[in-house]
C-alpha cells in the first residue's frame with residue numbers, strides 16, 4: 001500500500017538547514033496498523049505529513065497504492081488526499097462553526113457527492129463512532145474524546161485507502177485514549193491501513209507493528225502482539 | 235456559480251461568521267452610502283448654482299444707469315443719468331440687426347391687495363420681450379403684449395406664489411388686484427425656475443407705470459435679447475458699440491466707468507459654465523475619493539478575513555479542497571456580501587438624499603440627487619474591486635501548503 005524509498009527532508013532555518021529525515025525506507029501493506037514512535041523532534045510528524053501529501057520530500061520515492069507521488073501540483077495533491085487519505089490530528093482540527101455531521105460530510109462535499117448521500121453517509125459514520133446522537137452539535141459542545149471520534153468519522157467518510165493519525169490520543173486522558181484506540185482497532189479489523197504517530201508505549205502496543213525513529217532514521221521496525229483496547233473499555 | 239451546494243456552503247459561512255460578514259458588509263455599505271450622499275450634495279450645490287445663474291436666457295445684455303464720475307462737456311461729475319423712451323427707439327434704430335427684442339424695466343416694491351389679503355411684492359414694469367429674457371412660463375392666461383403697452387392697459391401677470399398668497403387655490407384670471415391704489419386686471423399667472431423670489435413678483439406694462447408716475451417717459455433699465463447667431467464675439471462687439479453709443483448720447487466721458495453699466499450674460503455665461511464644470515470636477519473627485527477609500531477598506535478586510543480563515547482553509551485542503559475551490563469560495567462569498575451590502579448602501583443613501591429634499595437650501599444645496607446610473611455604476615465598481623482585492627489574498631491562501639496553514643493558530 002505504501003512504499004517509501006530513501007526519503008530525505010530538511011528544513012531551512014536562515015543560513016543552516018536542519019536535516020530531519022535522513023533516508024527513510026518503509027513498506028506498509030494493506031490492512032496493517034503501524035505505530036510510529038520516537039522522541040520529540042525525531043521527525044515522526046514530518047514523515048507522516050509527507051505520507052499525507054501535506055508536505056513534500058526533497059529526495060526519495062513515495063508510491064501510494066501503486067501511484068508514484070511526485071511533483072504534484074496542489075490541485076492533483078488535493079484530489080489524491082481526498083481519494084486516498086484520511087487525517088486525524090492531535091488537535092482534532094474540526095471546523096468550529098460546523099456541526100459534527102457537517103464536519104463529517106465535508107470530504108464528501110469535495111468528492112462532489114450529492115447532498116442527500118452526504119448527509120446519509122455522515123450520519124452513518126457518526127453512528128459508527130458512537131456519536132449518532134451528536135450529529136447536530138457543534139465541536140465546542142463536545143468533549144475531547146468525542147471531538148476526536150468526529151474527526152475519525154470525518155477521516156473515514158471519504159473511504160480513504162489509508163488513515164494517518166498524528167498523536168490522535170495526545171490530547172486525551174488514558175480512558176478516552178483507549179476508547180479511541182478501540183475504535184481505531186475496529187476500523188483496522190475491517191481492513192483499513194492505519195498509521196499512528198504516538199509517544200505512548202501502551203498505545204503503540206495496541207498496533208500490530210512499531211516503527212521507531214531516531215534523529216531521522218528508522219532504528220527499529222518490529223511486528224508486535226496486538227493488545228486489544230476493548231478489554232480496558234466498558 | 236449556480237451550484238446549489240456551493241451557495242449553501244457560502245450561506246453557512248456567512249451566517250455562522252456574523253462579525254466577519256458584518257465588517258465587510260458594513261464597509262461596503264458605508265462606502266457606497268457616503269459616495270451617494272456626497273455625490274448628491276455636490277449635485278445639489280450645482281443645482282443651486284445653476285438656478286442662480288443659468289435659469290435666464292443666455293443671450294442677454296442688461297443696461298443699468300448710475301452717476302457719472304468725471305466731468306464732461308460742461309457737465310459736472312456725479313450727474314445722475316436718466317433713461318427715457320427715446321433711448322429704446324434709438325437703440326432699436328441703430329442696433330436692430332443684432333437684436334431679437336428689447337424691454338425696459340421699472341421696478342417698485344408696493345403693496346398689492348385682493349379683498350382682505352395683501353402683501354408687499356416687487357412690481358416690474360416691462361415690455362413683452364421680458365418674457366423671453368426671464369424665461370417666464372405661463373401657467374394660466376397670457377403675458378403682457380404689444381397692445382397692452384400701446385394702450386397703457388392696467389393689466390398684470392402675477393407670479394405663482396403671489397397667486398397662492400392672495401387667491402389660494404382659486405383662479406385669479408379676470409380678477410382685479412389693488413396695486414398701490416390702482417386696480418389691475420389679472421391676465422396671467424407665471425412660473426419661473428429662478429426660485430421663490432422670481433415667483434413673488436408681478437409684471438405690468440411699462441407704459442402703464444409711466445402713466446401712473448405722472449405720465450413720465452423715464453425708464454430704470456433695459457434688457458436686450460441679442461440674436462443668438464451673432465455668437466460670443468458678436469455679443470462682445472455689440473456690447474462695446476452699445477456702450478459707446480449710450481455714453482455719447484448721454485454725454486458721458488469715454489473713460490468714465492460709471493454712469494452706465496452693462497452686464498453681458500454671454501460673458502458671464504462663459505465664466506459660469508467654467509465654474510459649473512469646476513464644481514462638476516470637484517464632485518467627481520470627491521466621489522472617486524470615497525470609492526477609493528471603500529476599495530481600500532474592503533481590501534483590508536479581505537486580507538483580515540483570509541488571515542482569520544487560514545487554519546480552516548488548511549483543514550479544507552487536507553480534506554481535499556483544490557486551490558480553485560478555495561479561491562472560488564472566498565471570492566463568491568465576498569462578491570455576495572459586497573453586492574448585497576452595496577445595494578443596501580445605495581438605497582439608504584438615495585433614501586436619505588430624497589428625505590433631505592429642500593431642507594438644505596439655506597446651505598446652497600438644492601434638490602440633492604444622484605442618478606441611478608451613477609449609483610449603480612459606483613456599486614458595481616466597488617464590487618469588482620472588492621473581488622479583485624479579495625482575489626489576491628485568496629490566491630495566496632490557496633497556495634499555502636496545507637501543513638503551514640494547519641499550524642496557524
Ligand SMILES: Nc1ncnc2c1ncn2[C@@H]1O[C@H](COP(=O)(O)OP(=O)(O)OP(=O)(O)O)[C@@H](O)[C@H]1O
Nearest residue numbers: 011012013020038039040041042043044045046047
Ligand atoms: N516548519 C518547520 N520549520 C523548521 N523546522 C521544523 C519545521 N517543522 C518541524 N521542524 C523541526 O523538524 C524536527 C522534526 O519535527 P517533527 O515535527 O517531525 O518532530 P516529531 O517527531 O513529530 O516531534 P513531536 O513528538 O514533538 O511531535 C524538529 O526538530 C522540528 O523543530
Ligand SMILES: [Mg+2]
Nearest residue numbers: 044045046166
Ligand atoms: Mg509531532
